[in-house]
Structure formats: C-alpha cells, structure tokens
Amino acid sequence: MSDTRDIELLIDLMARLPGLGPRSARRAVLHLIKKRGQVLLPLADAMHRVGTSARECLNCGNISTRDICPICDSEKRGNGQICVVEDVADLWAMERSGVFQGRYHVLGGTLSALDAVGPEDLRIPRLIDRIATENVTEVILALGATVDGQTTAHYIADRLPGITVTSLAQGVPVGGELDYLDDGTITAALRARRAL
Amino acid sequence: MTGLALTSLTLSHFRSHRRAVLAFDGRPVAIHGPNGAGKTNLIEAISLLSPGRGLRRAAPQDLARRPEALGWKLVATLATPTGAHEIETWAEPDTARTVRIDGKAAAQTALARVAAILWLVPAMDRLWIEGADGRRRFLDRATMSFLPDHAGAVLDYEKAMRERNRLLKDMVRDPAWYAALEGQMAQSGARISANRATALAALAAAQAEAETAFPAAELGLTHPEGPLPETDEALRSALSDNRPRDLAAGRTLIGPHRVDLTAHWRAKDMAAADCSTGEQKALLISLILSNARALAARTGTPPILLLDEVAAHLDAARRAALYDEICGLGTQAFMTGTGSELFEALDARGQSFVVTETGGRSTVTEVPPSAPP
Ligand SMILES: Nc1ncnc2c1ncn2[C@@H]1O[C@H](COP(=O)(O)OP(=O)(O)OP(=O)(O)O)[C@@H](O)[C@H]1O
Ligand SMILES: [Mg+2]
Ligand SMILES: [Zn+2]
Numbered sequence: 154m155s156d157t158r159d160i161e162l163l164i165d166l167m168a169r170l171p172g173l174g175p176r177s178a179r180r181a182v183l184h185l186i187k188k189r190g191q192v193l194l195p196l197a198d199a200m201h202r203v204g205t206s207a208r209e210c211l212n213c214g215n216i217s218t219r220d221i222c223p224i225c226d227s228e229k230r231g232n233g234q235i236c237v238v239e240d241v242a243d244l245w246a247m248e249r250s251g252v253f254q255g256r257y258h259v260l261g262g263t264l265s266a267l268d269a270v271g272p273e274d275l276r277i278p279r280l281i282d283r284i285a286t287e288n289v290t291e292v293i294l295a296l297g298a299t300v301d302g303q304t305t306a307h308y309i310a311d312r313l314p315g316i317t318v319t320s321l322a323q324g325v326p327v328g329g330e331l332d333y334l335d336d337g338t339i340t341a342a343l344r345a346r347r348a349l
Numbered sequence: 350m351t352g353l354a355l356t357s358l359t360l361s362h363f364r365s366h367r368r369a370v371l372a373f374d375g376r377p378v379a380i381h382g383p384n385g386a387g388k389t390n391l392i393e394a395i396s397l398l399s400p401g402r403g404l405r406r407a408a409p410q411d412l413a414r415r416p417e418a419l420g421w422k423l424v425a426t427l428a429t430p431t432g433a434h435e436i437e438t439w440a441e442p443d444t445a446r447t448v449r450i451d452g453k454a455a456a457q458t459a460l461a462r463v464a465a466i467l468w469l470v471p472a473m474d475r476l477w478i479e480g481a482d483g484r485r486r487f488l489d490r491a492t493m494s495f496l497p498d499h500a501g502a503v504l505d506y507e508k509a510m511r512e513r514n515r516l517l518k519d520m521v522r523d524p525a526w527y528a529a530l531e532g533q534m535a536q537s538g539a540r541i542s543a544n545r546a547t548a549l550a551a552l553a554a555a556q557a558e559a560e561t562a563f564p565a566a567e568l569g570l571t572h573p574e575g576p577l578p579e580t581d582e583a584l585r586s587a588l589s590d591n592r593p594r595d596l597a598a599g600r601t602l603i604g605p606h607r608v609d610l611t612a613h614w615r616a617k618d619m620a621a622a623d624c625s626t627g628e629q630k631a632l633l634i635s636l637i638l639s640n641a642r643a644l645a646a647r648t649g650t651p652p653i654l655l656l657d658e659v660a661a662h663l664d665a666a667r668r669a670a671l672y673d674e675i676c677g678l679g680t681q682a683f684m685t686g687t688g689s690e691l692f693e694a695l696d697a698r699g700q701s702f703v704v705t706e707t708g709g710r711s712t713v714t715e716v717p718p719s720a721p722p
Contacts, residue, residue: 264526266515272523300508300533307529335462336498 160186212283214259214276216241230256233290235283237309239263239302243295255293258283263301264308277309284316294320298341353464353650354681355395356433357426362414364390364421365711372715374700375428377675377682379692380713382704387711388685391704392468392655394423395683397446398436399466400457400493400500404655409440418442427464430650434463458504461497465644465652469637469659477621477629481609488570488610491640492548494652502540506605509533514600527592534604535585541605542579545570552636555643562670563635564628566621567613574603612636630662634671641680651680659684660691669694689716 160182168178185193209215210222217223224230234255238244244257260275272278283289292313296302310318324342325334334342354375360366365387380388389405396404397412413421422439437449448455450463467490476483493499513530516523549568556565570577578587587603595601612621612632621632637654645651654675660668672695675682686692692701701716 264529266512266519266521266526271521272526300505300512304509304512304526304529304533307532308525311525311528335458335501337501 209259212279213257214241214261215244215257224256230254231287233288234293235280235287235289235291236293236295237280238295239297239305247295256287260296260305263296263299263305265301272308272312275305277312280309281312284313289316291317291319294318296320298323298337352430352679352681353653354428355398355425355464355653356428357424358394359422359424360391360394361422361424362417362419363394363412363423364414365706365709366390366394366713367414367710369711369713371702371713373681375681377672377680377684377695377699378702379689379695379699380683380685380702380704381687381689381692383687383706386704386706387713388704389470389657390711391713392657392683392685395425395653396466396468396655397423397438398425398427398460398464400460404468404470404657409444409446410442412440413442420444429464436460436463458498458500461493461500465494465497465650466655467491467494467637467640467652468655468657469633470655470657473633474626474630474662476633477612477624481607484610485606485608487636488545488548488608491552491636492544494640494644495548495551495647496544499541499544502537502544506534506537506541509537510601510604510606513595517595517601518599520596528589531585531588534588534601535581538584538605539579539581542577542608545605545608546579551643551647552639555639555646556635559639559642561635561638561674562667563631563638563674564617565615566632566635567615568636569611569613571609571611572603573607573609577603577605577608627662631667634659634663638674638678641678645678645680651678654680654682656682656684658686660686665694672698 164175164178164182167173167181168175170178173181185196203218206218207216208218208220210217210225211220212225213222215222215224219226232255234253235258236247236253236255237258237260238247239260239262241259244259247253247257258276258280260277262270262275264270264272264275280292284292292309294306294309296306306320322345324338324345325331331339352375355373356375357373358369358371360369362368369391380391382388393403393405393407393412402408403412410418413419420439420441422437425436427434427436435451438446440446446457448457448460450459473483473487476487489499489503509530513527513534516526516530549570552568578584584604588601591603613619614621614624614628614632617624621629624632637656641651641654659671663671668691672692676695676698684692689701689703692699697718702713703716704711704713706712
C-alpha cells in the first residue's frame, strides 16, 4: 500500500508552471526523483533559499535577493540613462545583450483600463521621482509594439516633459526579409530609417 | 491553374462533420443536399481560412462537434500564385482559435495575406435594412481583400477604442491616458479610412468597366456626426475635442467605427434599402462579383467566394448569368443549394458534391460527371 499524495501535489504544482502541462509535469517529477542527489535536492534547496530571499527592488522593480538590486546599487550604472521595460524578463533580455550601461525601471505590466491597470499600478510615480534623484538625462522606452505597450509609452513620454525620451527602434529584425513583414512593421522601419 | 484555389480540405469534428477529406480542382464547386445536411457547415469551415469568426460569426467552442465537444480542426491546402500553403486551424475546448501556416504558428490576421475569401449568406439578405454593423463588416471584409493588413488596423483601432470607452465609463480624468489612447486610435483610424477609400475606388472602377447582368450600385460612406476627420492629426484632435461629449455618452461618438456604407441602385435611382428583397440580393451579388473582378484586375488573382444558397433566390436566367460570370472570372466559388437541378446551368464547368446526414453525422461525396445512360 503506497501513499503518493505528496508526489501528486508536487506534480500539480509543477503543472502550474508556464510551459508545463500535466503530462510534462509528470515527466519532470519522475526525472527529479530519479536524479534525487544531482537535481532534486539541490533544486529544493535553491528554491527554498530564493523563496525566502527574493524580492523586488524598492527602486526599480528588478528582482534580486536584496532590497536594492545590484544594478541600482552600482555607481557605474548611474550614467543618467533609465531603460523602462514591461517586466523582469525584458530586463534580463537587455542584460544578456550586455550593451546597455544604465539602470532600469520595471513597470510590471502595461496600462490597460480594461484590465484595471492604471498608472499607480505601474510604478510610474516612482519613475517620475527617480528622474530628479538620480540625475536622469534620458529615458529609453523599451515597450512592446502592441496597442497597450505603445499607449503606455506615449503616456510616460507625456508625463516626463523636459527630459529626453527615446524608444527602441521598431522595424526589420536582424536577418529578416522584407517580404515577410506586415505593412505596420515596414512603416515603422521606414520612419526609423537612417543614413548609411 | 494559376489563380487562388482551395485544393484540399480536411474537417475533423467540425459541427456536423465528424471527418471529411475533400479534394478540389479549382473549378467552381456546387454543393447540394437536403435541409440540415451540413452544406453551410462545410463552407463555414472554408470561411475560417480567413481572419475572424467565419461566416456565422460563431464562437470557437460552438464549432466543435456535439455531443463530444472535444474541439475541432481544419487542415487545408491553398494553391496561390506564389505557391501552395498549408493552413491548419483548430480550437481546443475553452481556448481561442489557433492558426498555423506552413507549419509555423501565425496570427489569425496573417491568414488575410494568404488568401482573400469573401462570402454571401442568407443572413445578409437584410444587410441594407438592418443596423450599420453588418454593412461595416461587409465593407471591411471587402477592404481586407484588397489590403490584407486592414485586419490588423481594425483590431488595433478597436482595442484602443475599447480601452478609451472604459476610461469614459469609469469617468477617469487623466488627460495623458486619453491622449495616449487617442494617438493610437488616430494612427490606426487614419489607416482604416485610407484603406476603405482605396477599396471603394477599386469597386467603383470594377463596376464601371464590367458587362454584367447584375445591377451597378453607387457606393458611399457616411458618418453620423458630420464629416469624419480622416488624417491622423485631424482625428487625434477631433477625439481630444470630443472628450466632454464622449464622457457624457460613456462611449466614443466619432471615428471610423461609426462609418456606414450606403448603396444606391444606379439604373433605378433608388437607395438599396428601398429596393425589393430580390433586388437587394442582386445588389449584394453584384458587389461580390465586382469585388472579385477588381481583385483580379489589381492582383491577377480573384478571391475564393462562398455563396450560401445563392441559387435559391435567383430565377433561371439570373442563375445562368451568375454561373457565366463566375466561370468568366475564373474564381473558385463554393455554392450551396438544396437540389442539384439548381446547378444544371453550371454543368461540367464545375465540380459537384452532395451532402447528406444520418444520425447527426454529415457525409460529403463528390458526384462524378453524369455518365451517359
Ligand atoms: N456543433 C455542432 N455539432 C453537431 N452538429 C451541429 C453543430 N452545429 C450545427 N450542427 C448541425 O448541423 C446540421 C447541418 O447544418 P447546416 O446549416 O450545415 O445545414 P445545411 O445543409 O446548410 O441546411 P439548409 O439547407 O437548411 O441550409 C444542423 O442540423 C445542425 O443541427
Ligand atoms: Mg444552409
Ligand atoms: Zn533596482
């Protein structure tokens, strides 16, 4: 007579992860149990530590294990540029490229009246405060090319008079062929053209 | 075959069709069978190879075969001038419709770039006398056939407008929020107006040049609140100026979402709404044919037409004229009717299918060309 309740619970919890369903969760749990020493126990340990220490940076909304994240804490990153992103995954994507040397501001979403997400829910007042306290000279908006993303971008630009606000260029992806682009993308790319 | 054609179609658990595997050769297709056999269901499936909810405007879960309600799937091959494309579209229970084009996940709006598909269904018989919504949809579908990216502009506009309407209803007073949404609406709204104008001009030109048995119509656009500001800038400032009135109304009162399509029967000098039922139907057929002709002229490729019960409303002479025009255009038209005699005048110029139903399950069979007795 075996009791599998804890294992079932683990499968249920895993199945709630993005990208996993009930089937893949069962496979993952089976794998974890088979690799108890190499994977399961270190994973449980790491999860426990992150679970007790991970928090949002009080300044920018990035996630780290401290109240102020290493990027906000670093003098070097205080170059006067703030890049505004929708969520932490976007911040990580920017960091992977390694080209941006300034700080970030994570909104945690986009403006949407229909989803009851307003400016206060997006740390926009905090962003306005940061302009003065961190001697910001340029705000770079790296928001999605969706209606909500662009509405949020225009809203922020409107609320930051007297400061340089730029947005990431939209257009032809690296390695992309014109043939496959829709007219919105081509229009944006044409508007953002530059001299060679 | 150089134009656009649906060459194969597989329906799985789609309405009354449990499984049907069909092959088409590009000629017009006549589909007959008794009431309730599953003819409209079949062409509804074809209508889902274009963006949106198809010719019945049904929710994805209503398309799943009952009682199983396990979801449904369509797989189609479209031959186009630039090569063949495989379209897969399906919905699982309680999920949105998913689209794959040539094995790659795609947005529904991308379907408009693969094939232009236009339809006439009996529910549209009242198009000219009912609300403006139906006429606007008709106009936008015609526009999308000329300019596939029109679908995206309409979606963006409606999304921004729904957001703005929500602010209006909630009496939010943040001017920057309104301005940001109005900017989005103005940008896509200006594209919508320009696209519609292009489409109307193309339709007018196609009507002027055609020799047809169907009546020509003068088409126009009206806007209930004076002339519609059409440029990005003009629309943006009109929306901004109109905010107090919109706040009072709780919705957006001006914009391309309020535009109506009018039609005037030229030879009779009469508004479409005042014409007889049969005349109104003839007008719609005339517009669909003009649309097909205009597309053929612009792109060299006529659209696929879905004409549900089109034959039933026409006398024998008009029916023959319709088949002649369809064959002349080289468009793959799928037509339904209860009896095969309705398609006699089409004869060997088309393919013939019969749909029957037993125990809530439809069967589709191709009818071989009539052998001599
Ligand atoms: N989700 C569904 N599952 C199973 N059957 C369905 C579903 N939706 C509709 N049906 C059935 O499909 C049948 C055929 O419908 P359809 O409208 O295609 O008939 P038709 O051949 O066009 O008939 P008519 O000549 O009257 O227009 C109807 O009897 C209807 O009950
Ligand atoms: Mg029918
Ligand atoms: Zn930080």
